[in-house]
Amino acid sequence: MSNPSFSQSKSKLINALSAGDLLQAGELAEQFMLRFPDKPEAHYFSGLHSLLAQENGKAVQQLEVALGFDDKNLNVLLNLGVAYQRLGKMDAATQAYLAVLAIVPVNIQALINLGSCHYQKKSFLECKEAFSKAASLAPDNSTVISGLADAERSLGNWRKAIQLYKRAITINPDDERANNNLTLMHLNLQHHGQVKEAARKAIEKNPDNIDAYIALGRAHIAEEGYEEGMDTFASAFEKKPEHPELLTAIGNNYLNIGDHSEASSWFNKALSLDSSLPVAILGMAQCLDKHDLHGQGIALLNENAESLSSLPQYWVTLSDLYWNEGEADEALRCLEKASALAPQQASLYCKMGGILSSSGNMEGADACFRQALAEQEDCIGAISGLATLKKSSLEASHVQKAHELLEKDALPDGAKGSLHSALSYYYSGNKDFSSAVAHMAEANRFQWASRVRQGWEYQQDSHQQVVATNKQLFTRQLIETGQQIGHSSDMPVFIVGMPRSGTTLTEQIMARHPSVLGVGERNYAVIALQAYQHLYAEKFSLGHAEAKKRSLTEPDSDLLHRVAEEYLTSLREQIEKANKPGVRYVVDKMPDNYMNVGWIKLLFPNASIIHARRDMRDVAISCWQTQFGMIRWACHIKHLVARFEGYLEMMAHWQNVCPDGFMNADYEVLIDDQESGSRKLLEHIGLPWDDACLKFYESDRLVRTASITQVRQPIYKTSVAKWAPYEELIPELIHPLSALMKVYR
Structure with missing residues (x-):
């Protein structure tokens, strides 16, 4: 029997690759290379097979050879860029995608890949630019819209990101990435009811969606439902016991209930699976903080600054460590960094307001608390902060808002305690001592109930x-x-x-x-x-x-x-x-x-x-x-x-x-x-x-x-x-x- 022709060999190889049969495709690619080593297609398909088999270094070698035959081959450039990207060679990947766009400026895949590459490089403005161009060309592509949402989220434009994620989900209701990230956005903005609703829907669609379980558990915890949160994490743990982010979420819950040693063990488990996992490193720093080892926590975060400094939570955790170490100026500087990354996160302005009031800058503190309320009109930390500053002169609108919020059945006990405390300052300042006493008693009752769930006791x-x-x-x-x-x-x-x-x-x-x-x-x-x-x-x-x-x-x-x-x-x-x-x-x-x-x-x-x-x-x-x-x-x-x-x-x-x-x-x-x-x-x-x-x-x-x-x-x-x-x-x-x-x- 005669050997198959070039076209026949190529056709068989393409069919095997299309079918996802990597074992057969590997054998065919090897035979193809032996028979036609002087053909660019042999090197291209060999490189493509290596890329699909996650052999990225080998893929780069073959694709670079193929590119030597034709440096304007779009498929070779695109796949070479992916191989570079997987190897962490972001500059080389960027050049590959730009080369495609120099030939075909409207190539959607090149724009998507370029945006993804910039996102990994934490070049979020360039990421936004790439996905914006792609969105103008393909406004109904959910992957493009989700990518643009990721860029807006990373730039701190959270509300814009939420609208884009919703748009991506409208285009493709099964877009798991968009659904998960939308849930995360609601969590950051403390929209816990929406988080739980979205997470449950995501789990219904995909019972193995561990990210949705994590979001649901975190929402429960944010509402002081520590047991419900742990139950949710336990369900996810049964499905995937070696999921680093899940292990970290469990560690964080132990932190919430005051079991710092147990928290450390879970963070260590997560880091044993992924030594560079940001949330686990931050968790370990928080454990050190709880053990009064603030200096060690600061050192740990400084060691990982290059990989973590683009995250708002990095700066928040570092701020807490500096504050507890007595370095209030550094604590404030870190919060300013965090708010630059997440300008719509109300809790950051509350923290800044607390530090500014401590330094005697009452006007600055007042402005921060009001900015928090501008971002989140029912921000309890801001209302409480203003009440501490102003007492009897607290605006009637804020007093009314505090009373309205207390009528919400789902409000966590800790939040109720803060609101009652705020009202006690207001009424005592106005010499309505009977009302003040009633709110003092309620503030302590709710605070104690909240703290007991966090492991508090007093002997x-x-x-x-x-x-x-x-x-x-x-x-x-x-x-x-x-x-x-x-x-x-x-x-x-x-x-x-x-x-x-x-x-x-x-x-x-x-x-x-x-x-x-x-x-x-x-x-x-x-x-x-x-x-x-x-x-x-x-x-x-x-x-x-x-x-x-x-x-x-x-x-x-x-x-x-x-x-x-x-x-x-x-x-x-x-x-x-x-x-x-x-x-x-x-x-x-x-x-x-x-x-x-x-x-x-x-x-x-x-x-x-x-x-x-x-x-x-x-x-x-x-x-x-x-x-x-x-x-x-x-x-x-x-x-x-x-x-x-x-x-x-x-x-x-x-x-x-x-x-x-x-x-x-x-x-x-x-x-x-x-x-x-x-x-x-x-x-x-x-x-x-x-x-x-x-x-x-x-x-x-x-x-x-x-x-x-x-x-x-x-x-x-x-x-x-x-x-x-x-x-x-x-x-x-x-x-x-x-x-x-x-x-x-």
């Missing part, structure tokens, strides 16, 4: 046990021992007390002095204690529990000095960052350090400790009204009262064992005679008076606490005895504290 007895342990460990003798073996530095200054007791005001006054730097609320003292106990366990080969006790009852001078030097290094780094070289003292205003006075006196016996005191009834009302992000004892009145009792017991002990170890600074004294009270603060740490301290409110320092508005204006006396109108409205809170006040001062 009232645990705080009392720590108080008892401290009283037993830190005797007068141990405090005196610290004078002999502790570090001699007096650079650290500690302001301790209850939250809302005037710690921020005290710090602001002191930080206006050129020799003082305020660094806000830092965990340095606790971190130093943990480091010391760890080193002690290693040095003396002890278990953790034994080392925890013996390290304090039998302190080691060498280890204390080692840990103290690391502590001082952290303070010097803060001085360098603040560009304030004349600093002599660094103030840490972590209120909860009232539990650590004994440890502080052991580590730094010469450190100044200032006890910020305020009428506990005013403190309690303020705590009851404030929705703290981390404090768990402020949502229930019985927890509040018990916390004050433990605090008083702890401070009485410190007063007994180190009566000269700290200064009591009364908030009411500062309010009544600011200059006299401020002078005493500076005298306590050995500094001369500076008139700048009288204008504490002019500081450009960023305040990271709930005391924003109080420290951004001159002293005002209406903050004294704020509890009085509430005495008979919340007797279960005020009356026990009135009794405690008799022994407080």
